[in-house]
Amino acid sequence: MSSKSRLRFMSIGFFLFILLSTPLLIKANESEVGDEDLDGLEELLAAEKEEEEALKDQGDKFSEAEIVKRAQAIVVELNNDNTERIVGSNEYVLVMGYATWCARSAELMPHFAQAANSLKEMGSSLVLAKVDAERYSKAATFLGVKGFPTLLLFVNGTAQPYTGGFTGEELVIWATKKTGAPVVRLSSKVEAQKFLNKHQTFVIGLFENFEVPSHEEFVKAAISNNDIQFVETSDVKVAEILYPGIPSKSSFVGFVKSEPEKFVAFEGALKEELILKFTEENKFPLVTVLTELNAPRVYGSLTNLQVFIFAEVDDYQSLLPFLQNVARKFKSKIMFIYVDPAEENLAKPILSLFGLETEEPIALSHDYKHGLKYLLDSKLTMSSLEEFCSGLLSGTLLPFYKSEPVSENNDIVQKVVGKTFDIVVLENTQNVLLEVYTPWCINCDVTSKQVEKLAKYFKGQPDLIFARIDASTNEHPKLQVDDFPTLLFYPAGDKSNPIKVPTKSSLKELAASISKRIRGEGRESSKDQIKDEL
Incomplete structure (x- = not known):
């Protein structure tokens, strides 16, 4: 045997020895594994199991996303070229007009796709279609899309307004009732x-x-x-x-x-x-959670009285049991609505109407028919809410009028707030010229400067006060003004009939008018007086 052959033979033999002895080494090592190593191995296996479950959850979410994606593919994309043909050649077409920047359109789109998927499974002949109304303005005009989102049902080419809810199930219910x-x-x-x-x-x-x-x-x-x-x-x-x-x-x-x-x-x-x-x-829960999608149905409810609850989500969960108990007691008479203050689009319009911010849970109500507002001015509890609702039904609650805090002011034109309106204006024995303004009013600055000049001109006049009130943050039942700026002269002897003073008058004309009022000359009936001065 040559030296090369011997070397090859020795190498193969060594390899076979290692290969055959490996199971023995593993077996010996396994027998030496202690309890501590087993504990470590169990921890490792547990961690791997958690990772597998996490991956499985991700897979489920991915599957849901795929389902929505497939559902959206069922919805027909309309454009300037195909809209008239699709609407005209199908008996029933439900169209959604949307804009890419519209948050409500984005919120509605998955529900619309879900409805399309459900209707297809049901074998419905209804075609669901969508159109980017800004991109395809010609198609939007043909369809009659004027806002976002807009839903329209076309029956043999004729449009009908959509009047249902906005969840996938509600869309399906409305569509099947209208087409089947x-x-x-x-x-x-x-x-x-x-x-x-x-x-x-x-x-x-x-x-x-x-x-x-x-x-x-x-x-x-x-x-x-x-x-x-x-x-x-x-x-x-x-x-x-x-x-x-x-x-x-x-x-x-x-x-x-x-x-x-x-x-x-x-x-x-x-x-x-x-x-x-x-x-x-x-049809509504005992306590309805207000959302962008259900807001039209909530505000359009036939239940005239509505009580709004504002509270952080965690606080709401703890309040819910007693809220449901109270709602059960006033069922069919009062609708109870929860609003999350974090949802600014929903909460801010209502809170601004009351001039409120939410630090603690609050309850309030708005009588849209008579323009009256009511606020629970004590801590929100089951008993206080029951008492509030009973007063709301019986008409014994005192309406709420928003007011800024009362503050000391020595300005030449006194600042009036809702809470001081009676004292400064109505109960005062002096004549009062009141300027009613809002911060957003374009012409109010000019009038404010004129009032300040008039206040300086009449300074020292014992029977005359100049005052102003911000109507955006203050209210009073006897101050009903819709046009800003407004100047009202309250005569000392008849505070119940203020005289409207024209704001477009010159400074000289205003001064002459005020002097005339103070002397009490030319005072005709309020209606004629206002008409003459306007």
């Missing part, structure tokens, strides 16, 4: 279970047969209502899937929702108007 049967009829438990998996809120009707007058009234109500899905069956066992414990009656109507009062039975004569009233009273 207003009531879903179920004949098996399997159908009932599938329906229950898709709908959280609905009105159920159980009828021995569908030829009775009460069923006709039920269908009329379903057609008139655009928000809630109506479902019917003649089989008690099928109905029990949707409404457990449903009474075995020849005709029964009930409301189902995901609330503490999940099942509510209708009582009374089965008439269209009464079923609609029952539906309206039950």
